[in-house]
Amino acid sequence: MSFSIDGKTAIVTGGAHGVGLAIGLHFLEQGANVVFVDRDEEALNEELGDRAGEGSSARIFAGDLREKLTIANLLSLTIDAFDDVDILVNASRQIIKTELFDPEDDSVPVMMEQNMLASLQLSRIVAKKMIKLTPEEEVPRGAIVNISTIAARMAHPELLAYSVSNAALEQLTRSMAVALAPERIRVNAVSFGSVMSHSLHEKIKDDDEMRERVVGRTPLGRIASPRELAEAVQFLASDGAGFITGQVLTVDGGRSLLDPAACSAF
Structure with missing residues (x-):
């Protein structure tokens, strides 16, 4: 059984920050070709500008994946650079608070569009490209991994929209797994908590009490590095994982087993 991704080509969204960046860098270390995708062009260039481009295994792509033309341009760049696409990691996420009684609150549609619908649209088009590029029978065509969080199973008033969008992403994972199984494309998800994501880092960097609360509600007693999440991906x-599809793997140090949802940092 091989866990190698050496020589494979991966698209990683949310690739300029936190877990997306960590996953992409880990994939590079493991010998994969990686296209790092993010709306934050400045951060992409800052983090990866000196190691991406002609002659390297990395490329950067800045754009809004809610736009179909952006996705088409992303696929063109990927195929032009590496001739194939084997792996898609949907790690792009956004978090905004929900004000339930505010009639102007639009957090649910915004979160659904950013955290679920964009992943659906990109997955659909990448899957079609995988099928076209690998016409051989009985050969695995690719793998899609969605990045969710334990917020999908928890309830916190301020994170209503975020939780709903993550829950939708996990159901999308299961549904797409069934739909794409005949095409030999696997779809799974990783649900994380108590991992040093960009958002968690921002919440706790100046808040020792928040850090202690997160650690205290994590049975393994620590906050994991993004690399530990990247290895699960x-x-x-x-x-x-050739016979695994439609599954949501939880990487949270046991936190979701006992967290009373009193802490809004994931």
Whole structure:
């Protein structure tokens, strides 16, 4: 059983920050070609500008994945650079608070568009490209890994829209897994908590009490590095997970087993 992704080509969204960046860098270390995608062009260039481009295994792409033309341009760049696409990691996420009684609050449609619908649209088009590029029978065509959080199963008033969008992403994972199984494309998700994401880092960097609350509600007693999440994603993307599809793997140090949802940092 091989967990290798050496030589494979991956598209990683949310690739300029936090877990998306960590996943992409880990994939590079493991020998994969990686296209880092993010709306934050400045951060992409700052983090990856000196290691991406002609002659390297990395490329950067800035754009809004809610736009169909952006997705088409992303696929063109990927195929022009590496001739193939084997792995898609939907790691782009946004968090905004919900004001339930505010009639102007639009957090639910915004979160659904950003955290679920954009992943659906990109997955649909990438899957079609995988099918076209691998016409051989009985050969695995690719793997899609969606990045969710334990907020999908928890309830916190301020995170209503965020939780709903993550829950929708997890159901999208299961539904797409069934739809794409005949095409030999696997779809799974990783749900994380108590991992040092960009958003968690911003919440706790000047708040020792918040850090202690997160650690205290994590049975393993620590906050994980993004690399630990990246290794779980690698497993699901590799041939070693060749008979796994439609599953949501939780990487949270046991936190979701006992967290009373009193803490809004994930």
